Amino acid sequence: MANKKINTIAIFSVFVAIVMLQTFIPCLGYIRFFPALPAITTLPLTVTVFGILMGPKMGGFLGFFWGTLSLFRAYTQPADLVSIMLFQNAVIAIIPRFLAGVVPGLVGKLWQQRHSTRNYLISVAAGVASTLTNTLMVILFTSIFYNHSSKLMSCLGYTDTSKSLIIVLLTALSFNSACEAIFTGILTPLIVVPLRKVLSKRL
Template sequence: MKRENTVKLAITAVFLAILILQTFVPNIGYIRILPALPAITTVPLTVAVYSSLLSPSYGIVFGLIWGLTRLIVAYTQPGDMVSLLLFRNPIIALVPSLFAGFLPSLLTNYFTQKNLEIKKWVYALNGCIASITNTVLVIVLASLFFMKNPNELIANIGNFTAGMPLFLVLLTSLGINGLIEAIFTALVTPLIVSPLHYIMERA
């Protein structure tokens, strides 16, 4: 048990270091393609991999840490006005990140006794879930919080028809990023998790 806890702590330390690099080093965790829109982020990949390796309690804490780093960046070095407006709200910054870390680990925990081939599909699904959960919850929460004054947010997003519902604006603008992130994360997560899981079982 002590050895197992040591392995988990070592994995956590490594992934926290990766998360910090992705957060604060330009163009590693947040890749900006269109200046007016939030960056495409590779952080869900890190979250999905970590959450696939460890239990839901670890996953939820790691997701929470991601949310805290996102909140810090929004106050210290926001890359665009949309990110500043969205992620200075602690709920929008923390809740999507928290669930993005929790749900993949919950799914892995459920399929823990399955064979490796099934697990590979689970890991791919984990990657997709981490990314989509984050995107969908950000869109839903932003729609709720900016419901009374949507123009404050829409004015910084760009070319949308006046009077267009905020939810549709966010779904269109953030959904494209979310789709790219989900495909990328779903494809890469099993490639990383499978060998790491094998190493953990032999440790």
């Protein structure tokens, strides 16, 4: 039991270090295609892999840590006005990231080691679900906190304030979300399957 806890802490520490590197090293965790929009992030992949391997509780912890770093980064290293307006809000910065860690852990509970094809599909589904959870929760909370913000609308390139903010956000972030979902969905099984085999012998 003690060895299992030590291994869990060690694995968590490794993933915390990876999240920190992705957060603060340019073009590693955040890839920017459009200057006015938030960057495409590769961090859901890291959180998804950890959530599947370690379960929803630990996945939530890592997601919460990612969200806290997002909040810190929005104040110390803001890259664009949209990110400043969104991620300097603790709810928008933290809760979607927390849920992005919990969801793949819950999906990962469906894992059946005897069915490799099913395992592959489950890991793909977990990766896509984590990414979409993060994006949709950011959009939902943004529409709640900034429902009548003409400043945010103008930053997104919309001068017609009569449009629904949630529709505008879905349109503006659809490219980001699609890229993140494809990236995470493809790479998650390639990382999770061998790691799970190794960890199953240690935990």
